[in-house]
Amino acid sequence: MSEEKLYAVKTDEGEFLSFSDDGDSVWNKAVGHFEKDKQKARSWAYNRGGHVVTLIEEPKKVVLTKEQAEIVEGTRDATYPASYISNYTNSHDCEENLLINAYVNGYTVAKEKKYNVKVPHTKDVWYYKASEAYLQTICPADKKLRGKFTEADIDNFGLQDCEKEEVTDDDD
Known part of the structure; x- marks a missing residue:
């Protein structure tokens, strides 16, 4: 995010100060003149x-x-969101x-990375998940038939x- 700020003049009614082509000032709800x-x-x-707004x-x-x-998401219902976050992190200041x-x-x-996993000591045999508990092996050239494993898998x-x-x- 840029540290440069822009300023405008605005009325309490929500109109911005703007300038016409001939230099006269006008008030406009849709557009205003911005100044560094x-x-x-x-x-x-x-x-x-009016008053200056940033x-x-x-x-x-x-x-x-x-x-x-x-x-x-858990902080949405918490009375003290910062304390909630602090309680659920491993006291890593950066993560907090x-x-x-x-x-x-x-x-x-972030999208979780997925991997095809090769069976060790084979030429072209790959694992796939037959279920959450069982692995099978296949030898297809079609990568879509191979299992896509997360790091947790x-x-x-x-x-x-x-x-x-x-x-x-x-x-895919």
């Missing part, structure tokens, strides 16, 4: 009425993991700041030592 120099905006407000950029949304997003920023400015959830099935390749959106 706060002193100049103050001068316009003094001479033409225009700011909308903050960028924070990208969170699914687990972090669940913590932020990230989650508080997400609570205030909004967030998006890889840990769950004990496949950490296997060769893996990340699945991209192009592979």
Whole structure:
């Protein structure tokens, strides 16, 4: 986010000070004149009425993991949101700041990476999930038939030592 600010002159009725092509000032609800120099905006407000308002950029949304997003959602009903976040993080100051920023400015959830996992010591044999509890092996050239495993799946099935390749959106 840029540190540069813009200023405008606005009335209590929501109209902005604007200038016509010939330099005359007019009040307009839809558009106004914006100025980088706060002193100049103050001068316009003094001479033409109204007050100075600061225009700011909308903050960028924070990208969170699914687990972090669940913590932020839990704060919606909390009496003390910052305490709630602090209680559900592993006292990592950076993570707390990230989650508080997400609570205030909004967030998006990162897409979880998925992988095809190769059976060790084979030429072209890949694992796929027959169910949440069972693995099967296949030898297809068609990558769509291969399993798409998350990091949690890889840990769950004990496949950490296997060769893996990340699945991209192009592979789907």
